[in-house]
Amino acid sequence: MYDFAYQKPASLADAVKALGADSEAKALAGGMTYIPVLKQRLAKPSTIVDLSGLGLTGITVTGGTVTIGAMTTHVAVANSAAVKAAIPALAALAGGIGDEAVRHRGTIGGSIANNDPAADYPAAALALGATIKTDRRSIKADDFFTGLFSTALEQGEIVTAVEFPVAAKAAYEKFRNPASRYAIVGVFVAQTSAGARVAVTGAGQGGVFRHTAMEAALAGNFSAAAIKGVTTSPADLNGDIHASSEYRAHLVGVIAGRAVAKAG
Amino acid sequence: MGFEGIGASVRRKEDSRFLNGRGNYTDDINRPGQLHAYVKRSDRAHATIGGIDISAAAKAPGVVAVFTGADLAKEEIGGLPCGWQIHNKDGSPMAEPPHPVLAVGKVRHVGDPIAVVIAETKQQAKDAAELLSIGYTDLPAAASLAAALAPGAPTVHDEVAGNICYDWQIGDKAVVDGVFAGAHKVVRLDLMNNRLIPNAMEPRAAIGDYDVNSGEYTLYTTSQNPHVIRLLMGAFVLHIPENKLRVVAPDVGGGFGSKIYHYAEEAIVTWASAKVRRPVKWTAERTESFISDAHGRDHVSVAEMAVDAQGKFLGLRVSTQANMGAYLSTFAPCVPTYLYATLLAGCYTTPVIYCEVKAVFTNTVPVDAYRGAGRPEAAFLLERLVDAVALDTGIDRVELRRRNFIPVDAFPYQTPVALAYDSGDYQTTLRVALKNADWDGFEARRTAAKARGKLRGIGISTYLEACGIAPSAVAGSLGARAGLYEVANIRVHPTGSVTVFTGSHSHGQGHETTFAQLVVDQLGVPLDQIDVVHGDTAKIPFGMGTYGSRSLAVGGSAMVKAMDKIIAKGKKIAAHLMEASVEDIEFANNTFTVAGTDKSKTLTDISLAAYVPHNYPIEELEPGLDETAFYDPKNFTFPGGCHIGEVEIDPETGVVQVVNFTAVDDVGRVINPMIVEGQVQGGIAQGIGQALLEAAVYDENGQLMSGSMMDYTMPRADNLPNIHVATENTMCTHNPLGSKGCGEVGAIGSPPAVINAICDALKEYGVRHMNMPATSGKIWSIINAGPSKMAAE
Incomplete structure (x- = not known):
């Protein structure tokens, strides 16, 4: 990696200031994506602002909302009795991210801020209708994920927590890339107070997206049978050496069906 | 201390240091004043360099x-040599274009390496390499065989028209064509053998260390064969005589063939260490390994079998294209010829065989031997073709194989493709495998799977391979530019402990244990008093x-021969000490005995006498108990057997x-059953990897699309079933151990068993x-195309 300056601010305000003062500065959460990027010399930040000293960890469940601090690790979410009780699908998703080492370092804030098109958390955030809290505002998940590796975050804006409304039913299923084990297709389905929501990760050219045709089909009948005939156009899906867009389109249907069945 | 000799599953002596992180790998070695090299490589598949x-x-x-290529050229540094020459159909030698360092x-x-930057730290070398300005002019790339x-x-x-390295053949085409013309049926299959990237756990590394005082060079390197590197690099590249060049291959973390070859970086660090008068270290990054370690396989073939009405194989005709990559790696030319086409008889009595092989240069990483080397290509082709014959003739695939096996009483068996098999019993390995796999119970399992919505299939592979390479004269007549014997030095120390110095090199095989067990068996020395030194x-x-599963069959045999000399000398010393005739001295269980008496001397008594020769036949015998043997095998060895794979497919x-x-x-005599089982399991893991997961994919511009672990799928534990390993051994008849080799059987036998199961x-x-x-996508x-459509793949 290239040389960079390193800061570990002790307050959110200092962190925001450090990032705001320098457009080449970069926030570091768990680093499970960014450190490999640095090691491959694919990025050359001036300063790394380490967010681990800001006290952004922790999980609270109150009044039908699960709030997860941005720096909470995947393993903490996966093992949280509170999350398991409130939204078991979210705990299960966290327990299936990457490998054991990644789950001990990687964070929810880092994951959604990076918005890797094959990451798992964006699907949960979108399907559950989460709210992303930052140092300066609240952003609806529907407005947050704006494309491949891009989000509504402003320069220097720091995710502080993610609020997930508890859903009546929810489940996540993914079909893994055999090499990277990232999702080739991941589908998070939820029966929420705002209706059935289906979010697909791994497959879309623009990153995570809501599958509105499936949502409509599930509206009156939240069952795998309801979406059996719902097709997905390969036109907007990725194709690579592991899976063509046609294969991904097919898998979206299969994996969504399995997720709905799993949600019960 | 229980039984530790031949046949004991002794725990591996070397594992304590490996499992505790105390191995001594090349990158663990740091020399005083050491500098770091970074190799700047081409990011283009094909381009001229203006400057x-x-x-x-x-x-x-x-x-x-x-340093750049121009600096090496100024000092007349040679290109990387190729160790095997193949001749074309017309008798002319293969094209052998230069392979500059x-x-x-x-x-x-x-x-392709372009320049090397040497700096105080690796980071500095890497930073500086970004400042190199390379005047590329892109050329169109030839990134595949097609x-x-x-x-x-x-x-x-430029000098190789049509990119043909060689156009080689074996067998009499006219005779084979005649057999095909008159055959009851001809079954044809077009197939590919996928390109693989070896990915040993330890990336390659090298340290060059030039001693200004002695003028001696030391190269520490991740090699499977340090003497071969010394010979190739010293004689052909850097012009350093053997007495001034030491090559050390310490602990090496896996090779699978990819660390046989002499690579540019070894020459670079060795040469550069003398230029800069400081040690120079280079360690590959994983991404670098993907584009600089020799790849494996990459064949396209047409295979045809002529059969009679009973399914007897009458003749085999094969045409293969083999991708050599951009340059000839050290042993590349022999892989698709003498390690491949000579195996096309397999374990069958096919009387006539013709095979032609076109080796082709492409703008890809050089391709050379990878675990199995040629034999997996032959076994995949043959075992797929046999299943196609079964399909086309309606003869049961097991029965078809039984009808065509070389019978157990036919050995030694001369095949039509040069090899003469010494032993084997294919009916037995088949019978036991069918039983162990519960072949007869399969249809019930298929039905049960169907009820669960799964498609279940079973596949069989009755493969054969040739290893224990090789008789030097035979190899030489086939184009090898080296001998293929092995060397052992057995040193019995004064107090009776033993050090074995072996030319074989362990990079995961467990030699330190297996070879010590040979000494336990032959000399009766306890395992903990035996050390094995290599590398x-x-x-x-x-x-x-x-390489080529040769360490036990060839290297082990050299040890046996050296120990024979130890015992012979020991008998003379014992005869002297016990005032008996040499002919009356017997040796067993670490003890020399005068036959028919209770007079005896232990090996320690003898070694002590040999090194403290006060009472010693000094007029007739030199002191010391230290013997060396070179063993040149009389033939290849021919492991074979039966692999059965059973798969379930999720049709969704x-x-x-x-x-x-x-x-x-059938691996011949087994020294350590636990190690054999591990070797076979590892080979099968790699074979399943090849069958289901691994593919080196280039785009049409010659960019490697599967250039990291994110895209190149190595097999992992969850891809593998419990692997049930057993042996049914017949002894090799021409080496003193009877051993055949077990390192590659797994990788050779398993891929067709898996693919046959999927087709089923x-x-x-x-x-x-x-x-x-x-892959699941394929x-x-x-399945998406629907039942009974003849899909190409």
Whole structure:
């Protein structure tokens, strides 16, 4: 990696200031994506602002909302009795991210801020209708994920927590890339107070997206049978050496069906 | 201390240091004053280089030197040599274009080394390398066999028209064509053998260390054969005589063939260490390994079997194209010829065989031997073709194999493709494998799977391979530029402990244990008093190294021969000490005895006498108890056996899971059953990897699309079933141990067993053949096309 300056601010305000003062500065959460990027010399930040000293960890469940601090690790979410009780699908998703080492370092804030098109958390955030809290505002998940590796975050804006409304039913299923084990297709389905929501990760050219045709089909009948005939156009899906867009389109249907069945 | 000799599953002596992180790998070694090298590589598949501006890099912080191909050319540094010459059909030698250590004028594959930056730290070398300005002019690339053979294809080497390295054949085409013309039926299969990237756990590394005082060079390197590297690099590249060049291959973390070859970086660090008068270390990064370690396989073939009405094989005709990559790696030319076409008889009595092989240069990483080397290609082709014959003739695939096996009383058996098999019992390995796999119970399992919505299939592979390479004279007559004997030095120390110095090299095989067990068996010395030393040309008399499952059959045999000499000398000393005739001395269980008496001397008594020769036949016998043997094998060895794979396919996703795998191999005499089982399991893991997962994919511009672990799928534990390994052994008849070899049988026998199982699972879809890897996407395409459509893949 290239040389960079390193800061570990002790307050959110200092962190925001450090990032705001320098457009080449970069926030570091768990680093499970960014450190490999640095090691491959694919990025050359001036300063790394380490967010681990800001006290952004922790999980609270109150009044039908699960709030997860941005720096909470995947393993903490996966093992949280509170999350398991409130939204078991979210705990299960966290327990299936990457490998054991990644789950001990990687964070929810880092994951959604990076918005890797094959990451798992964006699907949960979108399907559950989460709210992303930052140092300066609240952003609806529907407005947050704006494309491949891009989000509504402003320069220097720091995710502080993610609020997930508890859903009546929810489940996540993914079909893994055999090499990277990232999702080739991941589908998070939820029966929420705002209706059935289906979010697909791994497959879309623009990153995570809501599958509105499936949502409509599930509206009156939240069952795998309801979406059996719902097709997905390969036109907007990725194709690579592991899976063509046609294969991904097919898998979206299969994996969504399995997720709905799993949600019960 | 229980039984530790031949046949004991002794725990591996070396594992304590490996499992505790105390191994001594090349990158663990640091020499005083050591500098670090970074190799700047081409990011283009094919381009001319107008010039290289090193000025900024040379001035960068910490940089000591920057060298390019021009610097090497000035000192008349040779290109990397090829160790095997193949001749064309017309008798002319193969095309052998130069393989410069650092590219000169042109780069020919992504990863081709262009320059080396040497600096105080690796980071500084890497930083400076970014300042190199390379005047590329891109050329169109020939990135595949098809692209390189197309009319008007770009030429990888200007002097090699049509990119043909050689056009070779074995067998009498006219005779074989005649058999085909009169045959009851001809069954044809078009197939590919996928390109693989070896990915040993330890990336390659090298340290050059020049001693200004003695003028001696030391190269520490991740090699399977340090003496071969000394010979190739010293004699052909750097012109350093053997007495001034020491090559050390310490602990090496896996090779699978990829660490046989002499690589550019070894020559670079060795040469550069003398230029800069400081040690120079280079360690590959994983991404670098993907584009600089030799790849494996990459064949396209047409195979045809002529059969009679009873399914007897009458003749085999094969035409193969083999991708050599951009340059000839050390042993590349022999892989698709003498390690491949000579295996096409397999374990069958096919009386006539013709095979032609076109080796082709492409703008890809050089391709050379990878675990199995030629034999997996032959076994995949043959075992797929046999299943196709079964399909086309309606004869049961097991019965078809039984009808065509070489019978157990036919050995020694001369095949029509040069090899003469010494022993084997294919009916037995088949019978036991069918039993172990519960072949007869399969249809019930298929039905049960169907009820669960799964497509289940079973596949069989009755493979044969040739290893224990090789008789030097035979290898030489086939084009090898080296002998293929092995060397052992057995040193019995004064107090009776033993050090074995072997030219074989262990990089995961457990030699330190297996070889010690040979000494336990023959000399009766306890295991904990035996050490095995390998991997250092300053310690080992000579050696040809470890590849082609040769270490036990050839290296072990050399140890036996050296121990025979120890015992013979010991008997003379014992006869002297016990005032008996040498003919009356017997040796067993560490003890020399005068036959028919209770007079005896232990080996320690004898070794002590040999090193403290006060009472000693000094007029007739030199002191000491230290013997060396060179063993040149009389023949190849021929392991074989039966592998049975059982798979389940999820028809919704196309995902294949290997649910059962059964291997019954004939590896000859087994020294350590636990190690053999581990070797076979590892080989099968790699074979399943090839069958289901692994593919080196280039785009049409010659960029490697599967250039990291994110995209190249190595097999992992969850891809593998419990692997049931057993052996049914017949002894090798021509080496003193009777051992054949076990290192590659897994990788050779398993891929066709898996693919045959997948084709069986998909038979209702009219699948006749499927190329590897059988990815879920490929299988979904077949299923999606619907039942009984004849899918190409």
